[in-house]
Amino acid sequence: QVQLVESGGGLVQAGGSLRLSCAASGRTFSSYPMGWFRQAPGKERERVAAISWNGGTTYYVDSVKGRFTISRDNAKNTVYLQMNTLKPEDTAVYYCAASLARWATARPSLEYAYWGQGTQVTVSS
DSSP states (O other), X not given: OOEEEEEOOEEEETTOOEEEEEEEESXXXXXXXXXXXXXXXXXXXXXXXXXXXXXXXXXXXXXXXXTEEEEEEXXXXXXXXXXXXXXXXXXXXXXXXXXXXXXXXXXXXOOOSEEOOOXXXXXXO
């Protein structure tokens, strides 16, 4: 059974940093793109970042460019989201996801087959 487990969320003041991790088990995702999404209360789920199978390409939504960095360690079957200069509008539940588009680049049109349970990120002003 495939599991994606996020960790690293929490409460932080505006301007602070957090590092989210997503550990995959039950399947090796080293050949597949991974992504991070978020959903704030009353809002639709938003695609935040994506990374290709080898880390060669990345995608970021405009609102996080220059502040967030997605990376992966295929030996550990883990993907990360480093979040710096956090803003109150970054408050949301953050989800990692795995695509089954093998060898694909990190493009915004990717579809995802597996999802984690989410981790809460709260940024206070």
